[in-house]
Amino acid sequence: MGSRIAPRWLEEGMRLAADVVTDDGAVMFPKGKELAREDIENIRAMDVSWVVVEGDDIFFNVLKKEAEIASDEIKRAIEKAFKYCSFSPKETEQFKLLGIKYRSFLATKS
Amino acid sequence: MARTIPVHIKQKFEQVVNVPTLPKVLSKVISMLGEPRVSAREVAKVISQDQALVSRILRIVNSAFYGFPRQIKTIDHALVILGFNRLKAAIFTASVLEVFKNGQNNIGFDVNGFWEHSIGVGVISKALAKHLRLPNVEEHFIFGLLHDVGKLILDYYGKEFYEKVLPLQKEKDIPLREAELEIIGFDHSIVGSIVFEKWNLPYDMIDVVTWHHDVINYNGKFLQSVGIVAVADFLTRLIGLGFGGDNFIPPLHKNVFSMLNLDLMTMDYIISEGISQLDSMRDFLDIIRG
Numbered sequence: 379m380g381s382r383i384a385p386r387w388l389e390e391g392m393r394l395a396a397d398v399v400t401d402d403g404a405v406m407f408p409k410g411k412e413l414a415r416e417d418i419e420n421i422r423a424m425d426v427s428w429v430v431v432e433g434d435d436i437f438f439n440v441l442k443k444e445a446e447i448a449s450d451e452i453k454r455a456i457e458k459a460f461k462y463c464s465f466s467p468k469e470t471e472q473f474k475l476l477g478i479k480y481r482s483f484l485a486t487k488s
Numbered sequence: 489m490a491r492t493i494p495v496h497i498k499q500k501f502e503q504v505v506n507v508p509t510l511p512k513v514l515s516k517v518i519s520m521l522g523e524p525r526v527s528a529r530e531v532a533k534v535i536s537q538d539q540a541l542v543s544r545i546l547r548i549v550n551s552a553f554y555g556f557p558r559q560i561k562t563i564d565h566a567l568v569i570l571g572f573n574r575l576k577a578a579i580f581t582a583s584v585l586e587v588f589k590n591g592q593n594n595i596g597f598d599v600n601g602f603w604e605h606s607i608g609v610g611v612i613s614k615a616l617a618k619h620l621r622l623p624n625v626e627e628h629f630i631f632g633l634l635h636d637v638g639k640l641i642l643d644y645y646g647k648e649f650y651e652k653v654l655p656l657q658k659e660k661d662i663p664l665r666e667a668e669l670e671i672i673g674f675d676h677s678i679v680g681s682i683v684f685e686k687w688n689l690p691y692d693m694i695d696v697v698t699w700h701h702d703v704i705n706y707n708g709k710f711l712q713s714v715g716i717v718a719v720a721d722f723l724t725r726l727i728g729l730g731f732g733g734d735n736f737i738p739p740l741h742k743n744v745f746s747m748l749n750l751d752l753m754t755m756d757y758i759i760s761e762g763i764s765q766l767d768s769m770r771d772f773l774d775i776i777r778g
Contacts, residue, residue, distance in 0.1 A: 381753065382760045428760050437753055455728065459737045462663060469742065472752050473726060480727035480759055 380430040381437035384483065387444075388418045388429060396430035427483070441475035444482055452481045491681060491698050497674050501682055504672055505646040510687055513538035514583045518688050521576050528572045532563040535579070544582040547775045549575070552768035553629065577630045580689060585775070588640055596654060597643040600773070601731025606633050607769050608729035612720035612762035619758055620712065620748065628716055631696045633772070635717050638676030638697065639664070639733055641683055646672075657734060664733030665701065677701055704741045715744050723759055729766075 380395025390413060398407045398421055406424060411417065421429060445453075456477045460470055493501075510518070517534055520526045535541055542563060549566045550559055554574075560566045566575055613632030617625045642650045649672050657667035668675040680697035692710045696717045699706040703718045718740055724730070725737045745751075750758075 382756055427764065434753060437756065452728075455735065459725065459728075459735060462736050462739050464739060465742060476752060476756060476759075477726040477728070479756075480763070484727060484729065484763070 380432055381434065381440070382428040382430055383436065383440045384444075385418075385422045385424075385426060385429050387440045388413060388421060388431070390415055390418065392436065393432045394430065395432040398424070398426055398429050438475075441472075441479055444479045445475050448478045448482050449485070452478055452485065456481065491678070493678060493682065497678065498682070500673055501679070504649050505641060505679060505683070507683055507686060508587045508641075508645055510583060511538065511541070511586065513541060514586065515687075517541075517579060518583060521579065522688060522690070528567045528575070529564075531579075532567060535563050541582060541586070544586065544775065545575075545578050548578045548582055548772075551771050551775060553626075553772060555768070573624070574626055577627050580693065581630050581633065583687070584634055584637060584689075588644060597639070597650070597733070598731050599640070599643075602636070602640065602733070603730070603773055605724055605730030605732045606636060607772055608724040608727075608762070608766070609633070609635055609717065609720045610772075611765045611769055612723050612758060613716050614765075615758045615761040616716045616720060616748065616750075617713075618761075619754070620716070622712065627692075628713065631693060631713055631717050632720050634680075634693065635696055635700050635721065636676060636680070636732065638678070638680030638683070641679050642668070642672075642676060646679070662734070663736045663738070665738075675701070701738060703744050712748070715748055718744055719748060719750065719755075720762075723755060723762075727759060727763075729763075 392413045394407055394409055394411045394413065396409055407417070407421070413421075456474050459477070460474065463470065463473075465473065509515075513534060517531060520531050520534060535545065545563065546560060546566065548554075549570060550556070554570065556569060560569055563575075566578070570578070610629040610632035613628040614625055617628035622628070642653070653664070653667045653671045656662075656671060657664050660667070665675045677698055677700065681694060684694045684697055692713055695706070695708050695710045696714050699708075699714045700718045700721060703711075703715050706714050708714075718738075721732070722737060722740045725732060745755075
């Protein structure tokens with residue numbers, strides 16, 4: 379399935395696990411392509427929301443990077459939101475990272 | 489699997505909720521849709537007696553949700569293009585929305601935020617159903633859209649009580665459901681359940697509305713659908729889309745995730761699938777507003 383990340387997290391040497399997902403469903407890059415700087419610039423110029431790349435480790439790294447730069451407001455809201463949930467600390471942490479990723483994304487859209 | 493509702497709750501319900509009656513044509517249509525041998529043509533004939541209903545159904549079937557490039561102009565045409573089952577889902581949606589049009593009875597609940605949340609649950613339910621390769625993917629959008637409709641029923645038709653629930657939720661900063669239980673003695677899922685049963689809506693829809701906060705105790709035949717909507721509700725609140733009445737994520741047993749074979753990366757994929765459809769679903773908000 380690959381990891382869906384925002385184009386701003388693309389780095390050279392990453393390999394596309396699936397086609398670039400554009401908002402209108404167009405397919406722009408072949409699967410398995412290793413990204414060079416020029417490809418990254420092209421993808422960013424397409425203004426797509428997500429790119430699918432290979433590697434679960436990329437997914438978690440990107441979630442952590444997203445959380446580092448998220449606004450304090452989003453971080454406070456997500457902390458509070460879990461008050462009534464009873465997952466393990468690790469599960470809670472992972473869900474929070476996922477929540478921060480999309481809350482940050484939606485904040486840029488509104 | 490209908491929840492067995494104790495007599496004292498039913499009695500209290502009658503005091504709290506002034507259940508809206510559906511327009512005659514709608515009742516007739518819903519009753520016909522429950523009959524196994526009814527023909528699509530017969531249903532279309534009855535629907536055509538109510539032009540407001542016809543118009544609302546056509547707006548739904550012409551929305552970006554169905555994504556047909558050519559405009560559908562008649563119920564008969566919709567039948568041919570959509571098929572009976574998908575048209576049924578559109579009719580049920582139009583029926584429920586009919587009860588909340590205009591909003592004159594609203595007492596301060598954030599209705600726009602509510603519908604945005606509901607649409608979010610709808611698109612994520614649909615994405616989950618598609619991922620799980622279920623045959624009735626579109627119906628899951630409707631299940632998600634209507635899962636919390638008990639809140640709206642209380643807001644419009646039980647306002648004497650909801651006027652106390654909403655300030656309590658704010659004052660104590662607790663989940664809306666907790667405030668409902670404290671003031672009324674039962675929550676919006678019971679309200680939705682009783683009203684949907686009175687309206688003779690389909691059993692799968694009733695079970696989703698009734699059990700989405702209690703999946704782990706549900707043992708009926710629509711477990712996947714109930715689980716899907718519960719997870720979609722969880723994820724929609726996780727990403728902060730719309731407003732479900734409070735800012736908390738509802739507790740959900742982790743077995744529900746494993747029952748649907750969902751890990752974090754799959755949920756990430758599902759959310760991105762869901763929100764990629766969000767813009768095209770927003771014309772549902774216009775339809776809802778009438």
